[in-house]
Amino acid sequence: MISRTGETEITAPVDLCLPDGRLDPEAVGWTRRPLHRANLRGWGRTKRWEYWGVVTPAHVIGIVASSIDYAGVHGIYVLDRATGAEVSKDAVVPLARGTVMPDRSGEGTARARGGSLAIDIRQSPGGTTLRAVAPGVEVDLEMPLPDGHESLGVVVPWGPRLFQYTVKDVGRPVRGRLVLDSAEHLVREEDSFAVLDHGRGRWPYRMVWNWAAGSAPGRAIQLGGKWTEGTGMTENALFVDGRLHKIGEELAWHYDRDDWLRPWRITGDRVEAEFTPFHERVARTELGVVGSETHQCFGHFSGRAQADDGAWIDLDGLTGWAEEARQRW
Numbered sequence: 001m002i003s004r005t006g007e008t009e010i011t012a013p014v015d016l017c018l019p020d021g022r023l024d025p026e027a028v029g030w031t032r033r034p035l036h037r038a039n040l041r042g043w044g045r046t047k048r049w050e051y052w053g054v055v056t057p058a059h060v061i062g063i064v065a066s067s068i069d070y071a072g073v074h075g076i077y078v079l080d081r082a083t084g085a086e087v088s089k090d091a092v093v094p095l096a097r098g099t100v101m102p103d104r105s106g107e108g109t110a111r112a113r114g115g116s117l118a119i120d121i122r123q124s125p126g127g128t129t130l131r132a133v134a135p136g137v138e139v140d141l142e143m144p145l146p147d148g149h150e151s152l153g154v155v156v157p158w159g160p161r162l163f164q165y166t167v168k169d170v171g172r173p174v175r176g177r178l179v180l181d182s183a184e185h186l187v188r189e190e191d192s193f194a195v196l197d198h199g200r201g202r203w204p205y206r207m208v209w210n211w212a213a214g215s216a217p218g219r220a221i222q223l224g225g226k227w228t229e230g231t232g233m234t235e236n237a238l239f240v241d242g243r244l245h246k247i248g249e250e251l252a253w254h255y256d257r258d259d260w261l262r263p264w265r266i267t268g269d270r271v272e273a274e275f276t277p278f279h280e281r282v283a284r285t286e287l288g289v290v291g292s293e294t295h296q297c298f299g300h301f302s303g304r305a306q307a308d309d310g311a312w313i314d315l316d317g318l319t320g321w322a323e324e325a326r327q328r329w
Contacts, residue, residue, distance in 0.1 A: 007233055007248050010153075015039050016200065022160040030233070031153035032244050034105035036165050038200035043069050045162065045205075047329065048101040050110045050121050051197040052130055054141065054174055055215070055319050056187050058082065060279075060298050061139060061178060063132050065099065065112035065119045068329050070290055072096035074112040074119055076132050076139065077281070078180065079298065084279060087180065089134035091117040092287065105153070105167045105198040106145075128196075130176075141176035141187060143194045150244040151196070152237045156228050164201030164227075170213050171220035171239055172196065193220075195320070207327045210253050212266060212275060214301040214320030221273065221305060221315060223266055225253045236271070238305045238313060245308045247271060255324070260295050264322050270306035273315055275299055275322045289328065296323040 008029035014036055016027045021041035040046050049066035062077035072093035079086055091114025093099065102108030102123070110121040117134040127144035151169035158164075174194035178185045193215040209227035214220065224235035229250055236247035247270050255264040264275040277297035285292045301318035 007246065009246075010035055013037070016155065016163075016165050017041065023155075023157055023163040027165075028155045028157050028163075028233070030155075030246060032150040034151065034153055034167050034198075036104070036153060036155065036200075038103045038165055040103075040200060040202065042202065045069070045202045047164075047199060047201055047203050049197070049199045050101070051199075052121070052128075052141075052143070053195045053197075053213070053321065054187065054192065055194075055298075056178075056185075056192040058185060059178060060321075062296075063119060063121075063130060063139065065101075065110050065121065067096035067099045067101055068290065069096065070094075070329075071287060072099040072112060072114060073285060074099075074114050074117055075283075076117065076119075076134050076137055078137060078178065079279060079281070081279075081298075086281065087137055088283075089117055089137060091115050092285070101200075103200070105196075136181050138179040139176070141174055141194070143172045143174045143196075146173065146242060149242040150239070152222055152235060152244055152246070154228075154233055154235045156201075156231050156233050156235070158204060158231060162202050162204055164199065164203065166201075166235060167196060167198035168213065168222045168224075168235060168237070169196035169198075170222045170237075171215040171242075203327075203329060205328060207329075209325050209327075210323065211325070212264075212273075212320065212322035214275075214315070214318035216317045216319065219313060219315070219318060221301065221318060221320075223251060223271065223273070225251055225266075236268075238270075238307060240307055240313055245306075247305070255322070257295075257324070260297055264297070266322070271303075273301055273303040273305065275301050277322070291328045292325065294323055294325040296321055
């Protein structure tokens with residue numbers, strides 16, 4: 001079905017790949033709930049990951065389990081919003097040994113092990129549970145899936161052999177606990193939210209992307225840039241009371257690479273957003289020919305975005321992040 005953005009909305013289950021491993025043209029489009037089976041084949045450019053970001057009044061939590069073929073790159077990150085103190089526990093596992101990635105978002109268990117770090121993400125129709133442990137930090141969370149809640153799934157095609165399937169689920173309820181050095185902090189559903197980035201695909205060697213996500217009660221925004229240019233697809237959407245409003249245009253991103261904490265502007269015909277950071281996280285990985293550098297800023301949104309019916313929705317009060325990532329992989 002061709003949506004008002006000109007992109008195809010997929011409404012029935014579909015395989016990502018043809019039997020020979022090339023992209024199935026019928027898989028290119030976007031969804032309101034996960035419908036793709038990532039039946040990927042091959043090695044060397046195939047990437048699989050599960051990233052959960054959680055924002056509470058006191059903390060920001062990031063959990064990543066990933067296989068980039070050459071390695072499993074896993075991590076637990078916690079920011080204390082009051083003090084700016086960071087806890088970061090990372091593991092790099094050659095050839096991604098011990099990493100399990102299911103081929104459908106919302107089904108099965110993702111698992112990562114590396115040294116003293118362990119991550120288990122269990123998915124079911126009712127929601128997801130996440131447990132991540134490393135020395136000095138323990139995360140136990142439940143992200144229920146409300147009835148009618150929609151997420152943005154997108155297949156981005158660079159060509160028949162290079163493509164990416166992503167699910168961005170923004171504004172999921174979350175509850176549970178965070179333990180730091182034996183001190184327990186409750187994560188309460190009424191004032192916290194979670195964001196999922198589920199990724200499966202085969203990538204070019206070099207890539208740069210922008211990603212921004214923010215939530216507040218009843219409203220959320222998901223914005224992406226650079227990596228989708230020229231593909232005919234975008235990963236931009238507004239969520240109002242759990243309903244997705246797809247934004248099909250490429251957006252303009254304005255930010256200062258010499259001062260990441262200056263306000264960011266993200267604009268287009270349906271988006272007039274400003275993002276004001278309160279903290280910058282820098283993450284770098286160098287594994288010879290493989291490397292990454294990410295500047296992820298946490299902060300607050302203001303401005304507005306347009307829903308499908310033409311109404312402008314206020315973005316003031318949304319909390320989340322905006323980032324630039326540069327990859328060699």
